[in-house]
Amino acid sequence: MADRTVPPALNRPGPDRFLWTLDKFTSGMEWLHRNSRRNHPPARPVDRDIPLVVSEIQAAVDEVVSLRLTDPGGGVLPAWQPGAHLDVLLPSGRKRPYSLCGEPGERGYYRIAVRRLADGGGGSREIHDLRPGSRITARGPRNAFPFITAPRYLFIAGGIGITPILPMVRTAAARGADWRLVYTGRSRESMPFVDELRSLAPERVWIRPDTEFGIPASGAELLEHAPRAATVYCCGPVPMITGVRVDLPGSGADSLHWERFSAPPIVGGRPFDVELARTGIRLRVPADRSALEVIGEAVPEVPYSCRQGFCGTCHVRVLAGAVEHRGRAADGRMAICVSRAADRVVLDL
């Protein structure tokens, strides 16, 4: 397991700190590979399509828009809890999960916030093209990141990872819990909802842009802000979550609940071949890429959502070949976002 001593070099940006952080990340990935498991049960599917209309769009910060979604007839929307998300079905047929980041208990509208990803799969660009009056359909809400009641919390958010954390912070504040928030990002200008968060209790919120503090914070540095025996909620980029997971023991915090928005790193991957039976297309999946990524280049309309193996959107029927399952697909299907094959697999695609 990684050394948990925090060297003095951590107190300043610089090459020592960079090398130490790199070493920690590598050690952390090895540790996570050995100990990897989801820290919460998978979200149960909610077979409920909700027609919604975009009633308001605001530019939260550069490249991030905040959308208010309402019932077209002005009706009350299904209830949700902090950590919940909607699966948004876009006009193109793409399906994407977005955390609900509005006021918990608000039934008159949902709020989501989306960062435009120039190199993403097109879902965020499509959201940014929506206009007031645009109609969409959503499925849910469902919750894969449940918020538990505790006396003390440390919330850690990176960038757009603030979206599921924000309603948790509001709820903790409303309950009178002892809480702290550490909010990191590339720059202050890229971090949505800073003013809204600071208005809750400025003394409990630490805004930490990389442009003002040097390279990204280590897990230990983020955890320094935890009240004693705090329950930690963390959402953001994979290296940040990895650092927090590695440094949690010995930090004084009690437990960690985390959610990432991106695909997990591929650990122990080997190359394999994929054949798409409907078109006869044959593809080679390298050791460091997912089948979904590779198939998506040949078949851009291939559906996906979570890219982490739990939502079921990308599941494809397997016609031949042995699958190394890393997601929850069963009944002869393969979660192509995370699962791999021993040698060659033929898919009904």
Ligand code: FES
């Ligand atoms: S995209 Fe969700 S299981 Fe593959």
